[in-house]
Amino acid sequence: MTGPAEDDAPLLTLMPDRLGLPRGRSALPESEVAASQRGRILQAVTEEVAARGYAATTVQHVISRARVSRTAFYDQFADKQDAFAHAHLEASEQLLDLIRQRVAACADEDWRRRLRVGVEAYLAGFEGAPSYAVSFMVELRGAGPRLLDQRDRIVDRHARNFSRLAEAAAAEDPGVRRPAKLEVIGVIGAADELATRAIRATEPGSAPRLGRLVAPIVAIYEAVLLQS
Structure with missing residues (x-):
């Protein structure tokens, strides 16, 4: 798996492109000022929740970090x-x-390679952004029904993407079956559980090392795709 230290490693960030604003009356349009503030707030709430936990984080913590x-x-x-x-x-x-x-970049390769690349990208995203890993894989579970419902919708989108990969794989390999939606959601849940456990076991302030999860997660996905 490509590690976050390499030059082309993904870095998830909610910060705006223009990180700083001039002192005093800003020469930027109000829309750009608002976009900069919004991005800083979103990044700040992510980092504060990762550092303090969702329950202990306050609006004051967020605005202080976001400036x-x-x-x-x-x-x-x-x-x-x-x-x-x-x-x-x-x-x-x-x-x-x-x-x-990442999957589109290897569209000409076989389905097993595309599957592995997708899993690597999923794990590398969290390796490269430790605050995202803690906030959205661990702390989100205690952030209330709105966040849990939103997570379900994101999982449904992930499931649709995986189902499209399954359709393409079945077209090129007669040994591949088209799994039902609940089966797909189940294997996504299994992958998330493995990642979440590894993230929780990581020392605070350190980046989770998730490369060892590539093989077992790929095996889980392949198990639901391959006919017995």
């Missing part, structure tokens, strides 16, 4: 949970995009 005013926070988000939900949604979009891009 924005309380007014700026409430101009964009209703409360801590709202900010965390938006951070999770955007981070999940980034991770799904990363997986799609």
